[in-house]
Amino acid sequence: SAVISQKPSRDICQRGTSLTIQCQVDSQVTMMFWYRQQPGQSLTLIATANQGSEATYESGFVIDKFPISRPNLTFSTLTVSNMSPEDSSIYLCSVKKPSNTEAFFGQGTRLTVV
């Protein structure tokens, strides 16, 4: 398995501000992903975080709104920029290790924008 630490676990933010969410893994992983889960909904893939290069975004998500960094094989950040109440969601980090075929998920960051 993988031990994934996401920080913060929850936050309440003012509209128009930005929040950076951190994802730290206990060992090197080949792939890292960021998901959003809106209230009462399923998970939606935002992007694949690529080490040393720009993230690969899914349709409907753009770098200006959700900039992502991945400076090494165990760490990534997701920033939610210029927040509005519609950004209130749980944001989850997911990783795949070389030795496993399945992906593991963090416990998520619960964001409320007021």
Added chain:
Amino acid sequence: DAKTTQPPSMDCAEGRAANLPCNHSTISGNEYVYWYRQIHSQGPQYIIHGLKNNETNEMASLIITEDRKSSTLILPHATLRDTAVYYCIVINSGTYKYIFGTGTRLKVLA
């Protein structure tokens, strides 16, 4: 990426087997079937996966039809702690992108 269809909700009596179906009729040859569950307010938890053979682990069994167009997750003796949303996901072994459907909300009844 192949899409999956699951019933929105199911009930199961505690101690009985829970059988959760999933339809993935557009699955292609190099795509795997994965099952996860999400207990309220937690991240999704891996349960089991398979390609074409039936699989069993300490948590569950996975039955995949011969044509691979559908599968069933079996929790042999459901407990109250198995109450969760269960997701069936078809994964491309190259991209590993998880496209979540709406899942099945399983409620285990005492």
